[in-house]
Amino acid sequence: MNEQPYIIANWKLGLDYKQSQALINEVKENHVVLSTATQLVLCPSFTSIEYAVTQCSDTAIEIGAQNIYREPKGSFTGEVSVTAIQQLGCRYVILGHSDRRKHFHESDDDVAHKTKLVIEQELIPIICVGETYEERQSQQAELVVRREVKEALSLVKPIDNRPIIIAYEPIWAIGTGQAINPDQAKLMGMVIHQMLIDMYPEEMLHNFSVIYGGSIDASNVVSFVDGRVIKGVLVGGASQNFQDLRSLVLALGKQ
Numbered sequence: 001m002n003e004q005p006y007i008i009a010n011w012k013l014g015l016d017y018k019q020s021q022a023l024i025n026e027v028k029e030n031h032v033v034l035s036t037a038t039q040l041v042l043c044p045s046f047t048s049i050e051y052a053v054t055q056c057s058d059t060a061i062e063i064g065a066q067n068i069y070r071e072p073k074g075s076f077t078g079e080v081s082v083t084a085i086q087q088l089g090c091r092y093v094i095l096g097h098s099d100r101r102k103h104f105h106e107s108d109d110d111v112a113h114k115t116k117l118v119i120e121q122e123l124i125p126i127i128c129v130g131e132t133y134e135e136r137q138s139q140q141a142e143l144v145v146r147r148e149v150k151e152a153l154s155l156v157k158p159i160d161n162r163p164i165i166i167a168y169e170p171i172w173a174i175g176t177g178q179a180i181n182p183d184q185a186k187l188m189g190m191v192i193h194q195m196l197i198d199m200y201p202e203e204m205l206h207n208f209s210v211i212y213g214g215s216i217d218a219s220n221v222v223s224f225v226d227g228r229v230i231k232g233v234l235v236g237g238a239s240q241n242f243q244d245l246r247s248l249v250l251a252l253g254k255q
């Protein structure tokens with residue numbers, strides 16, 4: 001099981017093909033410094049996955065996809081299958097990101113089907129869960145997160161020694177520059193861990209890691225990752241240019 005803290009770089013639709021190539025090249029040139037103390041996972045657009053995998057193949061940096069379709073194959077024009085990204089050399093897949101839940105109406109059922117496919121292909125799911133601002137204000141945050149975790153895992157049995165990552169991302173903290181208070185993140189991390197304890201036998205629990213996402217950068221990353229409750233971060237904005245990404249990795253790596 002990975003003991004280094006995760007830094008999952010979610011490039012979203014922030015970089016085009018050429019910009020992704022340029023950033024991948026910079027990452028590759030600096031791979032030793034970027035992968036000494038953290039597990040860095042780059043998640044570019046589908047079109048840049050193959051380039052990222054090739055460039056990073058002789059480094060400790062891993063590549064992830066930002067999504068897959070909920071069915072393995074069929075008449076689903078424009079979608080990308082889990083097998084396709086697995087064959088490209090991806091090891092990780094982000095699932096149920098709030099961008100997808102919001103703009104593409106992804107449901108808990110979609111996330112459950114995708115999680116199943118990802119685990120069957122022996123890839124590592126990064127399952128995103130988190131409440132809206134209104135839900136937090138009305139004391140619904142825990143309820144929402146519990147539901148999303150339970151549903152996402154409802155079709156799978158964890159396989160021994162295959163990691164499953166759950167990313168707690170309060171939606172109102174994503175891309176706003178206003179991260180949640182680290183203690184609140186840890187509290188939700190503990191809720192998720194307790195759920196997992198209730199759901200799975202003890203020997204399976206080491207498969208799971210909880211990470212935090214939402215306005216993370218080099219200045220605040222250390223206060224979130226304690227290696228016990230929160231084992232890493234999912235980062236959007238501060239992972240999409242080399243200087244910010246490097247500062248982030250160095251800040252966490254120095255701990």
Ligand code: PGA
Nearest residue numbers: 174175214215235236237
């Ligand atoms: P952010 O995005 O770091 O820009 O807030 C996080 C995410 O969307 O996963």
